[in-house]
Amino acid sequence: MLNSRICRLLSGLSILALVTSPTFAQVKVDERLPEYKTVQGVSGTIKSVGSDTLNNLMTLWAEKFKEKYPNVQVEIEGKGSSTAPPALIAGASNFGPMSRKMKDAEIDEFEKKFGYKPVPVKTSIDMLAVYVNKDNPIAKTGLSLEQVDAIFSKTRKGGHANDVSSWGQVGLEGAWANTPISLYGRNSASGTYGYFKEKALFKGDYKDSVKEQPGSSSVVQGVASDKNGIGYSGLGYKTADVATVPLAKKHGDEACPAEPASVADYPLARFLLVYVNKRPGQDLDPLRRELIKLIFSQEGQEVVVKDGYLPVSYEIAQQALADVGIDIDG
Amino acid sequence: MWLSGGALVICVVMVLGLLSLVFWKGAATFWPMPVDRFTTVDGRPYMGEITRHDTYRPALTAYNNLAPEVVAQAETLLADTGGVSDRDLVRTGNFRLTQNHFHWVEEFEIARRDQPEWAMVLERLEWGRFYGLLEAFLILHPAASAEEAHTLLAALEPEMGLALRLVDRRFIDGAEQTVLLPPTALGEAQGLLAVAEVANGPEVAWQAFEEHHGEVRERWEERRRLEEFDTGEVNHTQEKARLAVRKVELQLQEIAEQEGEQSPAWHTAQATLEAKRTNYAKVSAWADGEFARIREEIDAINQENSRYQLLLRAAGEGAIPAQSTLVRLDDIVRAYPANRVSWRDKLGIYLSRWHEFLTDDPREANSEGGVFPAIFGTVTMTLIMSLLVVPLGVLAALYLREYAKAGPLVSGVRIAVNNLAGVPSIVFGVFGLGFFCYVMGASIDELFFAAHLPNPTYGKGGLLWASFTLALLTLPVVIVATEEAVSAVPNSMREGSYACGASKWQTIQRIVLPRALPGVITGMILAIARGAGEVAPLMLVGAVKLAPELPIDGLFPYLHPERSFMHLGFHIYDVGFQSQNSEAAKPMVFTTTLLLIGIIAVLNFTTIWLRNRLGRRFGGGQF
Numbered sequence A: 001m002l003n004s005r006i007c008r009l010l011s012g013l014s015i016l017a018l019v020t021s022p023t024f025a026q027v028k029v030d031e032r033l034p035e036y037k038t039v040q041g042v043s044g045t046i047k048s049v050g051s052d053t054l055n056n057l058m059t060l061w062a063e064k065f066k067e068k069y070p071n072v073q074v075e076i077e078g079k080g081s082s083t084a085p086p087a088l089i090a091g092a093s094n095f096g097p098m099s100r101k102m103k104d105a106e107i108d109e110f111e112k113k114f115g116y117k118p119v120p121v122k123t124s125i126d127m128l129a130v131y132v133n134k135d136n137p138i139a140k141t142g143l144s145l146e147q148v149d150a151i152f153s154k155t156r157k158g159g160h161a162n163d164v165s166s167w168g169q170v171g172l173e174g175a176w177a178n179t180p181i182s183l184y185g186r187n188s189a190s191g192t193y194g195y196f197k198e199k200a201l202f203k204g205d206y207k208d209s210v211k212e213q214p215g216s217s218s219v220v221q222g223v224a225s226d227k228n229g230i231g232y233s234g235l236g237y238k239t240a241d242v243a244t245v246p247l248a249k250k251h252g253d254e255a256c257p258a259e260p261a262s263v264a265d266y267p268l269a270r271f272l273l274v275y276v277n278k279r280p281g282q283d284l285d286p287l288r289r290e291l292i293k294l295i296f297s298q299e300g301q302e303v304v305v306k307d308g309y310l311p312v313s314y315e316i317a318q319q320a321l322a323d324v325g326i327d328i329d330g
Numbered sequence B: 001m002w003l004s005g006g007a008l009v010i011c012v013v014m015v016l017g018l019l020s021l022v023f024w025k026g027a028a029t030f031w032p033m034p035v036d037r038f039t040t041v042d043g044r045p046y047m048g049e050i051t052r053h054d055t056y057r058p059a060l061t062a063y064n065n066l067a068p069e070v071v072a073q074a075e076t077l078l079a080d081t082g083g084v085s086d087r088d089l090v091r092t093g094n095f096r097l098t099q100n101h102f103h104w105v106e107e108f109e110i111a112r113r114d115q116p117e118w119a120m121v122l123e124r125l126e127w128g129r130f131y132g133l134l135e136a137f138l139i140l141h142p143a144a145s146a147e148e149a150h151t152l153l154a155a156l157e158p159e160m161g162l163a164l165r166l167v168d169r170r171f172i173d174g175a176e177q178t179v180l181l182p183p184t185a186l187g188e189a190q191g192l193l194a195v196a197e198v199a200n201g202p203e204v205a206w207q208a209f210e211e212h213h214g215e216v217r218e219r220w221e222e223r224r225r226l227e228e229f230d231t232g233e234v235n236h237t238q239e240k241a242r243l244a245v246r247k248v249e250l251q252l253q254e255i256a257e258q259e260g261e262q263s264p265a266w267h268t269a270q271a272t273l274e275a276k277r278t279n280y281a282k283v284s285a286w287a288d289g290e291f292a293r294i295r296e297e298i299d300a301i302n303q304e305n306s307r308y309q310l311l312l313r314a315a316g317e318g319a320i321p322a323q324s325t326l327v328r329l330d331d332i333v334r335a336y337p338a339n340r341v342s343w344r345d346k347l348g349i350y351l352s353r354w355h356e357f358l359t360d361d362p363r364e365a366n367s368e369g370g371v372f373p374a375i376f377g378t379v380t381m382t383l384i385m386s387l388l389v390v391p392l393g394v395l396a397a398l399y400l401r402e403y404a405k406a407g408p409l410v411s412g413v414r415i416a417v418n419n420l421a422g423v424p425s426i427v428f429g430v431f432g433l434g435f436f437c438y439v440m441g442a443s444i445d446e447l448f449f450a451a452h453l454p455n456p457t458y459g460k461g462g463l464l465w466a467s468f469t470l471a472l473l474t475l476p477v478v479i480v481a482t483e484e485a486v487s488a489v490p491n492s493m494r495e496g497s498y499a500c501g502a503s504k505w506q507t508i509q510r511i512v513l514p515r516a517l518p519g520v521i522t523g524m525i526l527a528i529a530r531g532a533g534e535v536a537p538l539m540l541v542g543a544v545k546l547a548p549e550l551p552i553d554g555l556f557p558y559l560h561p562e563r564s565f566m567h568l569g570f571h572i573y574d575v576g577f578q579s580q581n582s583e584a585a586k587p588m589v590f591t592t593t594l595l596l597i598g599i600i601a602v603l604n605f606t607t608i609w610l611r612n613r614l615g616r617r618f619g620g621g622q623f
Helices: A002-011 A013-019 A055-068 A081-090 A104-114 A145-152 A191-199 A216-225 A286-295 A298-306 A314-323 B002-028 B068-081 B146-155 B183-188 B202-259 B264-305 B343-359 B372-403 B408-420 B425-448 B463-487 B491-499 B504-533 B536-541 B568-578 B582-619
Strands: A045-050 A073-078 A096-098 A119-133 A182-186 A211-213 A229-234 A242-244 A269-276 B036-040 B045-056 B085-091 B102-106 B110-114 B119-124 B129-142 B163-172 B175-181 B192-200 B308-314 B323-328 B332-337
Touching (some): A055 A073, A055 A096, A119 A286, A119 A298, A119 A314, A216 A229, A216 A242, A286 A298, B002 B582, B045 B102, B045 B129, B129 B163, B129 B202, B192 B202, B202 B332, B343 B372, B372 B463, B372 B568, B408 B463, B463 B536, B491 B504
Parallel strands (some): A045 A096
Antiparallel strands (some): A119 A242, B036 B045, B119 B332, B129 B192, B129 B308, B163 B175, B308 B323
16 A cells, blocks of 8 residues: 555656646746756766856856755856856866857967867856836836947947937936936956947947946946946846846837847847867766756756746757757757 | 044944944844735735835836826825825745746835735745745645546545645636645546645644644755765765775876886786776775665655645736745745744744854855855864964064064064055965965875876865965064064063073063963954955955855865865855845845854954953963
């Protein structure tokens, strides 16, 4: 009697797993992604050095991984994307999370040491949001990239006619018209800094008046406490005290809100990458292979949602896994 | 006079102000708040704890896309108050359902506000807080088909006070809901999940929860123990065997280079290598078996635990409808009906939260759980630092004061020491990284830990190098304080000692040092205060975001000074500036700050107590 009950319990385990899965969510993980299965023979230390945007994500993945393989040790550092390539090159890390692509110089440096290029793995999607204080009406109307460029950049490569330094110049009325804009940004070690410079500033230069912050979350906190503030940071760091500004690619286009549903049209959507050092023709060691498999499993992408970013589709996951020599269904 | 008095008052007010702010905010963090439910004029629900209140002047443009009835109410309200409105920041939780942790509720859009009796606050292991109305407690027996459910219904005898129900999942108004059906309604089930023993209704459910939560959590603790200690031990044994092989391999290589292959030494080494390899294979096989066994135990515990669940009704948020959800009992760290708990229960919850904070590992990328590894790291590092800096600083100061002949060299050294105190701490960090980690550490690795390479053992940031760096940083403080103390010992005492025939060292040891001791210890207090609060250099030489392995544990050689560690100061920086849910992290920053200040105070008071004790002991011989 008892035995048969246990048997039934075993057969029902997979169903129980379903019970706890979300019943309703705005952001859903692609159902075709595989469930993660633990394997044997995984040991070693996960050492990740790199992006601050991906810092929490890497920590959450590592925590999940440690649940599966308690014998694995974990060390996570996240002081900016620029710290990832040197650590990978020096062998001081086995994962290099970056919120931007590696620059040519960084790839060359890597190639000089190893003779091949590092492999970027597209783990998740971030929408780089432009934040303003929650009471700022610009969050209702939106900005074009040229205007964003004119707000943040002194070179104005986006082609906006004149410099924008007060909210009135982007169409706000009443008390807002004469309030000066207060700028928040990241420090130059950050991949978000680099990405925003390339895409929103058209490779121009930041104004000197941008208040550079040490972390993604401190940009949001700065804007939250400054009524006239504007800043940029990953969508995952959004709080109730700030609002995201809808963005249009060109002046006159309809502004696209920074919401998961409109990721395809949003001008500042980017992949969050994890670089690994993989010798062509050689398989990854079990530790790195299994962590990457975990990232692209249901559980791993649930973690992405938990951290406020967007999960990747089955096709992207398949391609990313193939890049490092793993078969998604294997 | 009044100028200096005024300066003192300003200093005291600033220090006390800062301390009381930290204390107030930090101490209030863990106090359980009631749960409020709001329904807006256009029918959107919000439920959660109110964390902040704000009075402001809403701009007219702020509500151009609100529902017309909201705008109407807003206009009447604003006309009454002269354009000023209130709003509350509500912690709504339920992130998995709503993708939001917090929401501002405007006063002018509220239609109804109440505190539901059975509103539950759930602190979970994952996904943060959950707010919902308690519906039922369930012990599940999974059943995939109607026949299975039938057999189960016939075979099961429910526990005292529990009734048998069917658990069904279905879509109602586009949202997936979990509903309970009576056993007779087997035919109506749409997505049959399980047969369950159910305590239906909040009161009985709460009773059943309290009864079962303890045992479920105990099993979960057992699982954690298996994961941490048992696996750790097996892993350690396996790693040791692997390193033994690697060591002999390296030896073999060396012998082959020096004496050539086929030499007698090479053959012996070859034989040892074979033996070690066989041993490693044996250990590996054993370890795999152990891992599988542990895995099995963990799975069994997991499975047993997964049967116990709570059924809650989430209030919904904004456009997202209310829905019933199951929550596993072992996922719940703490749960309480926020609007029913008495003052005494609240105190219990408050204390248990502090207990968790002080003794547990961090969870969810450091935004929840405890800070025990960080406390441990801070204290260990500070102690090692004091052990290093005090002897070194005291000896250096004694030489400067007692032995060295005054001259340009000595005053040069003294100026250098004083200047050292003014060097920015990050410079020490860079020096520590460049010299200790990359030069000394790398050489140690090559000499003693060659088998571990390319993974660095000492050639990276770690507890030891962090302590060395901070010892350097605080050295000037100790030297200057000791020098002052030593020079304050009157010369007549030294001369008296010499007159009795004592040598110079005897004089220093018996006469000068005891008298200077309080001053030396004052230097040590200053060093501790400075060292424990320093963060910038630590970021370079070993403090990391997550390192749950402590530098002291039950595995040989017990002390692991090479490990990276967590530090409270760095933890504050991390939680404050890097955490995703920064609104919820803010109070944690204050609490952690309070804790750090507390720890430094405890360290200092211990030293002061030591000073008084020593002062009394040596004081006997003085006049």
